[in-house]
Amino acid sequence: MNILILGSGGREHAFGWKIKLSPLCDKIYFAPGNAGTLAIGENLAVNPNDFQAVKDVVIAKGIKMVVVGPEEPLVRGVVDFLESDPELKGLMVVGPSKQGAMLEGSKDFAKQFMMRHDIPTARYLAVSAKTCSDGKAFMKGLKAPYVLKADGLAAGKGVLIIDDYDEACAELDRMLGGKFGAAGNTVVIEEFLSGIELSVFVLTDGNDYFILPEAKDYKRIGEGDSGLNTGGMGAVSPVPFADAAFMEKIENRIIRPTVNGIQEEEISYRGFIFFGLIKVGNDPYVIEYNVRMGDPETEAVLPRLKNDIVELFIDLHKGKLKSHRTETDSRKAVTVVLVSGGYPGDYEKGIEISDLAKVDGSHVFHAGTAIKSDKVVTAGGRVIAITSMAPSIDEARVLSLKNASKIHYQGKYFRKDIGFDLM
Ligand code: AMP
Numbered sequence: 001m002n003i004l005i006l007g008s009g010g011r012e013h014a015f016g017w018k019i020k021l022s023p024l025c026d027k028i029y030f031a032p033g034n035a036g037t038l039a040i041g042e043n044l045a046v047n048p049n050d051f052q053a054v055k056d057v058v059i060a061k062g063i064k065m066v067v068v069g070p071e072e073p074l075v076r077g078v079v080d081f082l083e084s085d086p087e088l089k090g091l092m093v094v095g096p097s098k099q100g101a102m103l104e105g106s107k108d109f110a111k112q113f114m115m116r117h118d119i120p121t122a123r124y125l126a127v128s129a130k131t132c133s134d135g136k137a138f139m140k141g142l143k144a145p146y147v148l149k150a151d152g153l154a155a156g157k158g159v160l161i162i163d164d165y166d167e168a169c170a171e172l173d174r175m176l177g178g179k180f181g182a183a184g185n186t187v188v189i190e191e192f193l194s195g196i197e198l199s200v201f202v203l204t205d206g207n208d209y210f211i212l213p214e215a216k217d218y219k220r221i222g223e224g225d226s227g228l229n230t231g232g233m234g235a236v237s238p239v240p241f242a243d244a245a246f247m248e249k250i251e252n253r254i255i256r257p258t259v260n261g262i263q264e265e266e267i268s269y270r271g272f273i274f275f276g277l278i279k280v281g282n283d284p285y286v287i288e289y290n291v292r293m294g295d296p297e298t299e300a301v302l303p304r305l306k307n308d309i310v311e312l313f314i315d316l317h318k319g320k321l322k323s324h325r326t327e328t329d330s331r332k333a334v335t336v337v338l339v340s341g342g343y344p345g346d347y348e349k350g351i352e353i354s355d356l357a358k359v360d361g362s363h364v365f366h367a368g369t370a371i372k373s374d375k376v377v378t379a380g381g382r383v384i385a386i387t388s389m390a391p392s393i394d395e396a397r398v399l400s401l402k403n404a405s406k407i408h409y410q411g412k413y414f415r416k417d418i419g420f421d422l423m
């Protein structure tokens with residue numbers, strides 16, 4: 001079967017690598033892909049948000065399955081577009097419908113969904129410009145710090161955590177005044193939860209679910225979790241504190257009620273749910289839903305998953321997810337992300353990357369890379385994700401660091417302490 005992956009990051013390269021391991025996969029295409037995906041398939045110059053162009057390549061290349069990597073095409077409705085087209089009958093698309101994608105596309109929708117289904121999450125109030133004063137009154141009743149979230153997609157920048165009440169009020173005014181464009185027309189104000197975060201992933205058809213290995217990601221640019229937020233500087237899987245008892249709480253209180261809620265509300269959903277969770281005391285709470293896999297979590301999770309992922313995707317569409325049991329590699333995976341100098345602020349692109357072939361004993365997943373004059377060059381903030389597997393987190397981390405130091409490009413930066421809080 002020919003399979004198309006939408007997206008161009010480390011997550012999509014990792015999906016491609018995993019899909020390629022399946023005997024069910026013939027040829028793999030990426031739209032648009034990166035320099036790394038070229039080595040395992042064909043890159044197509046197609047924007048995943050241009051649905052007609054996606055349809056055209058599905059037909060032209062005889063594609064039978066489309067895996068959607070990032071959230072934006074999902075929130076814009078790519079799945080509904082492809083599934084409702086009579087010319088694409090029988091195409092299997094991995095990703096939720098537009099309505100299902102609102103679990104990520106609207107934080108207010110996600111909060112209301114959690115309220116309806118009794119899913120533990122932070123107390124909140126959603127406000128608009130008209131009800132701004134209610135928001136300020138609600139904040140008065142909360143303890144600092146204050147959490148303000150733009151309702152819509154804001155490229156991971158829409159969440160602000162502010163210590164001072166007056167500053168939080170001023171920021172609320174700015175958000176409702178258009179700081180994040182239309183994404184901030186509604187702002188969700190939340191109680192701050194204090195604890196340690198983890199990410200749990202399921203594949204679901206809104207009826208059954210298949211739990212993937214969990215992970216923890218490291219969002220801050222600096223060591224010891226300091227400095228600005230990024231898309232993710234590294235990840236670890238498994239998460240030692242997510243023991244069987246805690247995972248059972250997550251399944252009973254969060255995963256099952258979420259999947260049941262999708263079913264009760266008749267939301268069409270065949271894709272991943274990424275539960276961004278926080279452990280408060282001994283209890284799990286939902287910080288956010290994403291309707292796709294995480295990046296860089298995917299780069300740590302998929303190398304540990306032993307199941308044939310194409311078989312899973314086919315059975316997702318046949319309503320047979322139940323017949324699969326999660327099989328995992330017991331080794332620990334540590335992913336270290338190499339970024340461009342200056343990231344998450346401004347950075348240069350087009351810088352030559354050398355010595356990639358010197359990496360030994362680790363997976364190399366490309367993120368922001370491209371080919372220019374036959375050379376691999378940087379093309380984004382997050383450039384390469386290196387994943388190593390070993391009996392302990394520390395051994396896996398050390399191997400990833402050893403290989404990270406072998407790759408060269410001007411301005412290269414990576415965190416050396418991924419997993420520091422788990423050892
Ligand atoms: P989100 O985009 O909703 O995942 O938020 C980004 C980050 O902000 C999360 O990964 C948390 O670290 C933090 N965060 C969001 N909501 C809360 C909350 N209610 N309490 C504490 N931290 C939060």
Ligand code: GLY
Pocket residue numbers: 217231232290293294295296297
């Ligand atoms: N690493 C977090 C995310 O993919 O949203």
